[in-house]
Amino acid sequence: MCATTHANISADMRPRRKAVWRLVALILSVSVSLLATSAHAQTNPKVLARVALLSDPHVNRATNGLEASFKGRFEKAIEQVNAAKVDFVLIAGDLTQSGQPEEFGDFKAHLNALRAPVWFVPGNHDVGNKFNSGKTNGTVNAERVVMCEKLVGAAWFAKKKNGIRIIGITSSLLGSGLAQETEMWKFLEQELAPQSKAPTILFMHYPLFLKDLDEPGGDYYNVEPGPRKRLYHLLQQGGVRTVLSGHLHRTLINHRDGMLFLSTAPISFGLPRGKQPEGWTLITIYENGEAKEAIHNLEAPE
Numbered sequence: 001m002c003a004t005t006h007a008n009i010s011a012d013m014r015p016r017r018k019a020v021w022r023l024v025a026l027i028l029s030v031s032v033s034l035l036a037t038s039a040h041a042q043t044n045p046k047v048l049a050r051v052a053l054l055s056d057p058h059v060n061r062a063t064n065g066l067e068a069s070f071k072g073r074f075e076k077a078i079e080q081v082n083a084a085k086v087d088f089v090l091i092a093g094d095l096t097q098s099g100q101p102e103e104f105g106d107f108k109a110h111l112n113a114l115r116a117p118v119w120f121v122p123g124n125h126d127v128g129n130k131f132n133s134g135k136t137n138g139t140v141n142a143e144r145v146v147m148c149e150k151l152v153g154a155a156w157f158a159k160k161k162n163g164i165r166i167i168g169i170t171s172s173l174l175g176s177g178l179a180q181e182t183e184m185w186k187f188l189e190q191e192l193a194p195q196s197k198a199p200t201i202l203f204m205h206y207p208l209f210l211k212d213l214d215e216p217g218g219d220y221y222n223v224e225p226g227p228r229k230r231l232y233h234l235l236q237q238g239g240v241r242t243v244l245s246g247h248l249h250r251t252l253i254n255h256r257d258g259m260l261f262l263s264t265a266p267i268s269f270g271l272p273r274g275k276q277p278e279g280w281t282l283i284t285i286y287e288n289g290e291a292k293e294a295i296h297n298l299e300a301p302e
């Protein structure tokens, strides 16, 4: 009897135990999937925008030689950018070969083929070279900056798109001592005051530095140490995480204090010639302010 009773009790308990185990398994699987979702959210924050960074198209009217090939490369880059279905496009200067009004007109005409909104800043070929410390070789001047503004748009600006703040500046002005430089600093100080939390891109033609924030000036390729440190302080103050440029005609990527500093490959010609591919960079901006880059060459590597 006793054994039978025990057997009966066990038989009665089995479905209940099964139900309890099912419940435990369900709770565990829900918790695991919730954990996985939150880990996914942590490792894969929401994408705010996919941005095409182009630079140095050097638009010109040459009919032969190297310069004549730039037009086709600009068209090809635009084709690739359209196919990539980006949210917006930034062009980091050297829009033209020599800053002639007809070249600026041709540059604008190229932009009609772009499907996404586009913003751009001038480079040294558009408004003149920066002043190198201790040398008097700066060729940027007020007239060229004004002419460029009249022909294609503002020399510095801030825009909002997809929840991202986009700041563009004319980096040839940095260290020039021109009245426009003073105005541009006022704009930057206001714009990069600490209140904004929006992921921010600052883009300009010259890279802020090549290897190190403390590297010397007097170089053709970087921003001079004085304005470099002043701008760096403002970038930190304003919470900027992404600083984009061109000018080098090759890709350069640096990370410092949580910021990405990226100079993109050029549209027109790589430097050293034949050794660096022409191309552009796709930058993905995430809700947490992070940015990730993917390099696109105009020609497939051989």
Ligand SMILES: [Zn+2]
Binding pocket: 056, 058, 094, 123, 125, 247, 249
């Ligand atoms: Zn260039």
